[in-house]
Amino acid sequence: MSEIQKKKPSVISDVRYACAVGATNTVVAIKGAVPIANCSPGCQLKTTAMLTFENGFQGSIAAGGGNMPSSNATENDVVFGGIKTLDNLIKSSLKIYDGDLFVVLTGCTGELIGDNVPDLVGKYQKAGYPIVYANTAGFKGNNLYGHEVVVDAIIDQFVGDYSGEKKKGLINLWFETPYYNQNWRGDYQELARILRGAGFDVNVLFGPENPGVEAWKRIPQAQFNLVVSPWVGVKNAEHLQKKYDQPYLHIPEIPVGEEATTKFIRQVVEYAGIDKKQSEEFIKQEASIYYYYLEHFSEFFAEYWYGMPSEFVVTADAAYALAYSKFLADQIGLIPKRVIITDNTPAKFRPAITEYFKNNISEGVSIDVDFEEDGYEVEKLIESVEFTAGKPLILGTSWELTLANKKGALFFEISTPSSETLIVNRSHIGYKGALQFLERIYSASVGGK
Amino acid sequence: MANRINLNMTTVENRELRLGTIIGWDGSAKELIEQSAYDERSIKKHGGCKGAGQGCRLCELQSPLNQETMCSNAIVQCQIGNLTDCVLINHAPIGCSSEDAKFNLTMHMGLARRGKPQQNTLNISTNLQEKDMVFGGAAKLRQAIRIAKERYNPKAIFIAMACATAITGEDIDSVAEEMEPEVGVPIIPLHCEGFRSKHWSTGFDVAFHGVLRQIVEKHPKKKQKDLINIIALWGTDWFTDLLKPLGLRVNYLLDCASFEEIRQASEAVATTTFCETLGGYMGAALEDQFGVPQIDAPQPYGIKGTDAWLRAVAKVVGKEKEVEEYIESEHKRIAPKLEEYREYFKGKYGMVLTGSAYAHGLISVLAELGIKNEAALVFHHDPVYDGAGKNQDTLKELVETYGDIPHYTVSKTRAFQLPQLLKRVKTDFLIIRHPGLASVAGHLGVPTFALGDEHIPIGYDGILRVGEILKGVLARTKFNKTLQRHVRLPYNDWWFSQTDPFKLTNDKDVFKDIEEKLGE
Structure with a gap:
């Protein structure tokens, strides 16, 4: 590494996340919620292009994408203030959208010119409109940061106070940042399915199984908050603990495959203290189906004599880098050569993640994980890997395509951005998703590739 | 002749000031032509006397509701x-770079279409944080410039301004000037912050302005008599097919171009474009300040437009005789297939939703195919272009050749107006060239053609190419009908019951109920 590189500030090439105001997509993931983007023109098109389009072309829905209200600040707003423009935008949005909740997200421009958005939104709140505001300037953090800000804003300004009973067996599921991982919708469904199967009443706050804003009103009634991610959502769970005296269970590892998922279910059931009969019955059923398929797969795995990958590299956000590495290294026996985490994981969570990769992935496997957001450095890290067995496998983003071709590697996208993949409904986690993950990896190996 | 373009400053006067661009209007195309007074504005652009008219401001409909849209900074990125051997530094928080992956895909597509080797875009974000908003980001920018040089060894380094850095007053001009001797390549500041102009197309002008000032050869030692500049995006190289019979080679600017291809623009014999909205600024500047004439002709769409355009190009290279033979043989060549398509599309109605001059070209092509256009939506209207050539009034050319468009709407990416726009005319399909609208329109039971390769409709073969694609598009109506039966847009019944797309603008009492509730 040269002197300039060593002293480099936090510049980034080949960006792998959007900024905080991209958390408009967190709002889109709630049925009946309408984001109101208080930002410059371009902000929403750019962040949405990355999160919903160049990300498995997963698309948007309802008041997302082209339907999203946006103040599109002009020079006039910057000079004279943008409150009037935002006021008109809010009025128009209330007038023509079918919305149960409106969330105003302010970006760099509004924050820098110092518009008093809380005051303006407060006027609507007092009149009884379901509307909240969130400070999501792009210079404050990325879309994962913005997601947590929006969640807290909805809890504080829309869900409000609660002093009633908690319901045993009801859990709030805090999981992926919507529209960030390409499989988030399918993964939410699989995780909810597993938890329901184990006997829980699952309060799904985002995605295809979110019933609407009423789920958010139910948050305070839950027995506890379940956070399934190395770090995203922990801040919200801590907030809920303070606000509603509601405990949380933090499981950093998204379970992939039978063994991990079964362990996951037992951990949650144990924590909740609910009856184990249903969960054990569910595990038995799921495991039997899982191994029914895995045994079939094992024929290919044993007999395919045209070669298959043995070593892999992963570059992704913390959650999926961890989940996928663990499954591949521990359950399949692929050798991890390098793992690069690119989501700007907050410093306080890094030691635990580093430790996990060192000692917790699988017996006899220890990885020195890299945290790097700059795509140029990510590429250098991958380029320097010496693959020694079979065809290399690179799991990454579309930025790695050219490099993968150069290395003659099998390549597919698991992280943002993804331009080589179209996703409608897919999951690589839990019981069902893990088998789909195997299909995807080994489809990349078969048939004369 | 007056200098239509001022290259002395690093900044570009935005389109609303320079051209009188508007982004809200609703009426017939004929009315807009009258109100635009292109000829008077054209005379003024060419240094004509004040008596020729000031080119007064067009009436513009303001909308209280705007939606996801593009900005000049995004245009500069695209x-x-x-460029293949220059670096773009976005001096901004990270979100301003979040479309980079999309432009990377676009570049890969463009390189493939032009037969150039694949490569990723060369991009850097200074990734500014909250503390940089307070203390300034100049140090980071200097480092980013050094890193750009070390990483990519580029021929030039561009710095894009963003909203945040414009508000905090980053002096990118000074940093560029100061750093140039150190890194030894041109460093080019681009003032393309998103709020600067109400329309993103100002971003095109900013990009051209930067290369005109600092890359295009000011004193060309030679002329390349067979080289013609085509101001383009990433389109397939169909201009070569079109111009080869006239003995011309094409020099595409700017997407997928190299530093050298930009530098040699002043050595070319002429400049032309697929879209006056895009190419006007560069064409006018090359003509005024580098002596490279622009082709003063209608755009190369439809039979009449392509004929006229080819003749104008031929005149510049002295091939007037050859071009007539060429035109005649082309007419003959496409006639049977064109007849077939005209039969196929009989009774069909289309609607174009794109930038303005490009829309005029596309509608011509649809008209040639026998498809009726009762409505069109353009994202902006420029009453005059920078080139301001006598024969470049694209809207007038369209209406005079193919007839009026009764519902001609100017509105910048306001998807919420689509139900009303589609309600008032018959439409069998839409052609859309902008993200965010096609999927919304697709919910309304109409198939959409997202036109990505902008060169598809050019020239004689362009008419046939569009016809071929539209057959497939019309078949997709099935999908859109299914979607329409089961999925609803996020707007309420009241809005769906409206007929005026500008209801929120035209009805001054429209917010009365909300204001009453607020006690206003």
Whole structure:
């Protein structure tokens, strides 16, 4: 590494996340919620292009994408203030959208010119409109940061106070940042399915199984908050603990495959203290189906004599880098050569993640994980890997395509951005998703590739 | 002749000031032509006397509701960010770079279409944080410039301004000037912050302005008599097919171009474009300040437009005789297939939703195919272009050749108006060239053609190419009908019951109920 590189500030090439105001997509993931983007023109098109389009072309829905209200600040707003423009935008949005909740997200421009958005939104709140505001300037953090800000804003300004009973067996599921991982919708469904199967009443706050804003009103009634991610959502769970005296269970590892998922279910059931009969019955059923398929797969795995990958590299956000590495290294026996985490994981969570990769992935496997957001450095890290067995496998983003071709590697996208993949409904986690993950990896190996 | 373009400053006067661009209007195309007074504005652009008219401001409909849209910074990314051997530094928080992956895909597509080797875009974000908003980001920018040089060894380094850095007053001009001797390549500041102009197309002008000032050869030692500049995006190289019979080679600017291809623009024999909205600024500047004439002709769409355009090009290279033979043989060549398509599309109605001059070209092509256009939506209207050539009034050319468009709407990416726009005319399909609208329109039971390769409709073969694609598009109506039966847009019944797309603008009492509730 040269002197300039060593002293480099936090510049980034080949960006792998959007900024905080991209958390408009967190709002889109709630049925009946309408984001109101208080930002410059371009902000929403750019962040949405990355999160919903160049990300498995997963698309948007309802008041997302082209339907999203946006103040599109002009020079006039910057000079004279943008409150009037935002006021008109809010009025128009209330007038023509079918919305149960409106969330105003302010970006760099509004924050820098110092518009008093809380005051303006407060006027609507007092009149009884379901509307909240969130400070999501792009210079404050990325879309994962913005997601947590929006969640807290909805809890504080829309869900409000609660002093009633908690319901045993009801859990709030805090999981992926919507529209960030390409499989988030399918993964939410699989995780909810597993938890329901184990006997829980699952309060799904985002995605295809979110019933609407009423789920958010139910948050305070839950027995506890379940956070399934190395770090995203922990801040919200801590907030809920303070606000509603509601405990949380933090499981950093998204379970992939039978063994991990079964362990996951037992951990949650144990924590909740609910009856184990249903969960054990569910595990038995799921495991039997899982191994029914895995045994079939094992024929290919044993007999395919045209070669298959043995070593892999992963570059992704913390959650999926961890989940996928663990499954591949521990359950399949692929050798991890390098793992690069690119989501700007907050410093306080890094030691635990580093430790996990060192000692917790699988017996006899220890990885020195890299945290790097700059795509140029990510590429250098991958380029320097010496693959020694079979065809290399690179799991990454579309930025790695050219490099993968150069290395003659099998390549597919698991992280943002993804331009080589179209996703409608897919999951690589839990019981069902893990088998789909195997299909995807080994489809990349078969048939004369 | 007056200098239509001022290259002395690093900044570009935005389109609303320079051209009188508007982004809200609703009426017939004929009315807009009258109100635009292109000829008077054209005379003024060419230094004519004040008596020729001031080119007064067009009436513009303001909308209280706007939606997801593009900005000038994004346009600069899609232009400068797609050069093969220059780096674009976005001096901004990270979100301003979040479309980079999309432009990377676009560049890969463009390189493939032009037969150039694949490569990723050369991009850097200074990734500014909250503390940089307070203390300034100049140090980071200097480092980013050094890193750009070390990483990519580029021929030039561009710096894009963003909203945040414009508000905090980053002096990118000074940093560029100061750093140039150190890194030894041109460093080019681009003032393309998103709020600067109400329309993103100002970003095209900013990109061209930067290369005109600092890359295009000011004193060309030679002329390349067979080289013609085509101001383009990433389109397939069909201009070569079109111009080869006239003995011309094409020099595409700016997407997928190299530093050298930009530098040699002043050595070319002429400049032309697929879209006056895009190419006007560069064409006018090359003509005024580098002596490279622009082709003063209708755009190369439809039979009449392509004929006229080819004749104008031929005149510049002295091939007037050859071009007549060429035109005649082309007419003959496409006639049987064109007849077939005209039969196929009989009774069909289309609607174009794109930038303005490009829309005029596309509608011509649809008209040639026998498809009726009762409505069109353009994202902006420029009453005059920078080139301001006598024969470049694209809207007038369209209406005079193919007839009026009764519902001609100017509105910048306001998807919420689509139900009303589609309600008032018959439409069998839409052609859309902008993200965010096609999927919304697709919910309304109408198939959409997202036109990505902008060169598809050019020239004689362009008419046939569009016809071929539209057959497939019309078949997709099935999908859109299914979607329409089961999925609803996020707007309420009241809005769906409206007929005026500008209801929120035209009805001054429209917010009365809300204001009463607020006690206003």
